[in-house]
Amino acid sequence: MQTSSESIIVRAHVFVSGQVQGVGYRYSTQKQATALGLQGWVKNLTDGRVEAVFEGHQDTIDRMIQWCYQGPKSAQPQDVIIYFEEPEGLQGFEIRY
Template sequence: MQDSAQLPEIIRAHVLISGRVQGVGYRYATVDTASQLGLTGWVRNLPDSRVEAVFEGARVVVEEMIRWCHSVPPAAIVQEVVTEYEEPEGLRGFEVK
């Protein structure tokens, strides 16, 4: 059993992904991957054709998810991933908004 000093630091990343990321299954692949990693948060399309997402979880896992955002799904063409770190809100589950 871990004592609280060894618990992972929980962070929140607010991510904006631009490129060809709408209409290619990007949001649903994001939900699947984030859920598999145990992250909480949400993902949605923006009117300017970007995808916006929030990931909350252990720092190492959130950073893995941000790296994932650069690379998949195969039909997507990611041009830029902009990340801002915010105060975690303690979200539950991961959903498409």
């Protein structure tokens, strides 16, 4: 039995730096990820970056990562670092504090 790449769930652990706090980045990330049907979470870090985890199909993860480079209108992301990890089977998408 073959498995298509579309059915494989992947996990991207993402760190976004630049002007990404105080501009609605977390809320916009949650809205975008939910619209794409991704699971995971997003939170602010004390060093000014935003950290997020996305779980879903590879093509959808790729679309979300591309979105992270732009973010909401008032954000100015400078760098996006991505680590691919083993999925944990997360449910829903939350903002963590």
